[in-house]
Amino acid sequence: MQPVHQSFLISESQAARRRGPGVHSESLTDREGNPTKTHPRAWLTAASLLASTLAVGAAQAQTTPAGRLLASNCFQCHGTNGKGPGFEKLAGRSAKEIYEKLVSFASGKEGNGLMAKHAMGYTDAQMQSLSAWLATQK
Amino acid sequence: MDRRLFLSLGSAWAASMMSGCGGGGSDGADGISDSSATGAQRMQALAASPVNPKARVIVVGGGMAGATFAKYMRLWGDMVEVTLVDRSSVYTSNIMSSMVLTGQRTLASLNYTYTTLISKYGIKTEFGEVKAIDPVTATVTMASGKVLTADRVVLAPGVEFDPVLGLTDPLQMPHAWKAGPQTTALASQLSAMKAGGTVVLTIPKAPYRCPPGPYERACLLADWLKARKKGSKIIVLDANPDILVEKDNFSSAFLGLHGSVLEYHNNVEIDHVDAATRTLYFVGGGSLSANVVNLIPRQRAVALMQATGLANATEGRFAAVNVLDYSSTAAPTKVHVLGDASATTQPKAGHIANQEAKVCADALTRIFAGGSPDPAPATNSSCFSTITMKQASWLHSFFQYDPVTGTMKGVPAGSGASAGWDSDGFQDMGIWFKALMGDSFA
Numbered sequence: 362m363q364p365v366h367q368s369f370l371i372s373e374s375q376a377a378r379r380r381g382p383g384v385h386s387e388s389l390t391d392r393e394g395n396p397t398k399t400h401p402r403a404w405l406t407a408a409s410l411l412a413s414t415l416a417v418g419a420a421q422a423q424t425t426p427a428g429r430l431l432a433s434n435c436f437q438c439h440g441t442n443g444k445g446p447g448f449e450k451l452a453g454r455s456a457k458e459i460y461e462k463l464v465s466f467a468s469g470k471e472g473n474g475l476m477a478k479h480a481m482g483y484t485d486a487q488m489q490s491l492s493a494w495l496a497t498q499k
Numbered sequence: 500m501d502r503r504l505f506l507s508l509g510s511a512w513a514a515s516m517m518s519g520c521g522g523g524g525s526d527g528a529d530g531i532s533d534s535s536a537t538g539a540q541r542m543q544a545l546a547a548s549p550v551n552p553k554a555r556v557i558v559v560g561g562g563m564a565g566a567t568f569a570k571y572m573r574l575w576g577d578m579v580e581v582t583l584v585d586r587s588s589v590y591t592s593n594i595m596s597s598m599v600l601t602g603q604r605t606l607a608s609l610n611y612t613y614t615t616l617i618s619k620y621g622i623k624t625e626f627g628e629v630k631a632i633d634p635v636t637a638t639v640t641m642a643s644g645k646v647l648t649a650d651r652v653v654l655a656p657g658v659e660f661d662p663v664l665g666l667t668d669p670l671q672m673p674h675a676w677k678a679g680p681q682t683t684a685l686a687s688q689l690s691a692m693k694a695g696g697t698v699v700l701t702i703p704k705a706p707y708r709c710p711p712g713p714y715e716r717a718c719l720l721a722d723w724l725k726a727r728k729k730g731s732k733i734i735v736l737d738a739n740p741d742i743l744v745e746k747d748n749f750s751s752a753f754l755g756l757h758g759s760v761l762e763y764h765n766n767v768e769i770d771h772v773d774a775a776t777r778t779l780y781f782v783g784g785g786s787l788s789a790n791v792v793n794l795i796p797r798q799r800a801v802a803l804m805q806a807t808g809l810a811n812a813t814e815g816r817f818a819a820v821n822v823l824d825y826s827s828t829a830a831p832t833k834v835h836v837l838g839d840a841s842a843t844t845q846p847k848a849g850h851i852a853n854q855e856a857k858v859c860a861d862a863l864t865r866i867f868a869g870g871s872p873d874p875a876p877a878t879n880s881s882c883f884s885t886i887t888m889k890q891a892s893w894l895h896s897f898f899q900y901d902p903v904t905g906t907m908k909g910v911p912a913g914s915g916a917s918a919g920w921d922s923d924g925f926q927d928m929g930i931w932f933k934a935l936m937g938d939s940f941a
Contacts, residue, residue: 425870429575430861434879436938437850438931441574447934473918475893475927479879482897482913487877 428494431487434479435495442498452498460492545573548621552580554867555649557639559629561585561613563594563849564838565655567939568856573620575864582623582647584639588612590940593709594849594882595932596678597716600686601723601888609678615941632807634830651863653825654809654818655837655856658708658798658847664771671774672794676708688791689720695730696790699779701769702737703797706813708839708847711894713795714742714749715884721757722887732760734787736767736779738797744846745884745916748892752920756886769794800840809834812842822900822907823872824862825855835859844906845898851880853939876900878907883928884920891924892917 435443435451443451451459465471466480467488480488556572558565561583569583592609599606616622628642632652639647657677666672673685689698698720702713717735724731735753742749742763753763768782778788799805799816811829812819818836819828822843827834837859838852845851855878862872878898883891897913900906917924 425575425861425865425868425873430857430873431877433571433857433861434854434877436857437853437879437935438881440934441570441938445934446937448930475881475895475917478895478913478915479881479897480913482879482899482910483877484899 428490432491432494456492456496463488549578553578555580556651557649558653559584560655564852564856567853571860584625588626591678593678611940634834637833653835656801660796672792674795698733698791699789700793704738707798710744719885721761735763738768817842825859854878886920890920891928892920
């Protein structure tokens, strides 16, 4: 079975083994209480996200780039600024590549590994925001 | 005292034997690098503490939260002077330290210094005992008499342990819950124990540092006893009503994999001990003697915080904070409390302490620039548990700020554990540890 997206965060062999025998979850609802079977993160459009990102960016452009604090949740396992050491490096990738991979993890298509759980914690807007910031890291 | 009955075992997935993978070795990290011209200039500027700082911060405690905060305050803040204070110039990681008990790691392999934080991020250090903290003036007085002042004081001093009645020398029944001499003492006692002996591990009432940690250690020691101390057993006495986290995995391991050498008893609280005979006496009656006792007492924020009125939550054990910036509710404009010493909905654990530190550093960066903290932070906790000496499970939880309650609220969809354990998990644990320590100390 072909993966939906290019698997860059983990290798295919790793992905296969990490799909593993399934996962125990406390609940099958997202943080708004909606069932996760219907995709829970379609409620904020890219356009509105872009607007809010620009607004925040204009106010505090010098000191606090949008998405940086969210993206720092990645650093414990992927290294400071996504540059390693650790699991796959995130720096040097496009926002689209990172975002689509996160969406794929959150959808469960990548199995029930730790990264799937992690991705399911974010809102769609957060995934877009942190992906956009990570793309600034070369 | 009843043998705990497990109503739900979950799927007892039998892991096939796989080749062992080393999680050890040097976990020194490379740190960040930037080869571009402006990046090089930026790194050079970062390496020196600012001569005319726009703001000054003192960090007390150089563990997972304190070290991470110091690094990110310099990395993200604009000309902020950061002084890290600790009684020791070496931090010994609690994470992975149970493997010192089984001889799989040395204590020295868990040592981290602040040399990279100093050389790469221009962090100032002050090593010595802290005598007093003034939360009104943001002043820290060292035992040497030296007085440090700043705009903000960030406290990340970790936990202290409740005294245990009858235990005058804590090394007689080591907790080994702060890596160091306690770990060495417990390792020696375990090593010296004859085959056929009994080990007791006690789990304190929550909240305590690293929720899965005692259960993980019980599994690891059970596996070690089977291999090295034939006929021995480990008895787990839990002061809590049930296994607190990752119940499916630990239940399965306790009753299945390790069932022949491990007993688990819930609702057992230690009242006092007789250290000479290594006997534990329980609240409500009953006692138990053993050859080795790993007694993990209840925990609280350090005495210094009790003395300054900052430990104002959890029956005076921990510090209430605003999780948007980790400011103390007792001194909101001067003092911030990170990591295990704070009282939040998040676990007391190194991985999430690292993220709390980033939230605080980001908030102070904004505050020093005249702004407000990010109104919607997210945090995550990831960890791995050694179910055997060569296999591990994983546990993850995710938190989003909830403006209604003003707390970090667990996201159910983003929280869960592996269904079972394997050698890949053990290998991933080694990668995770190296990355986490690099993000915190390098």
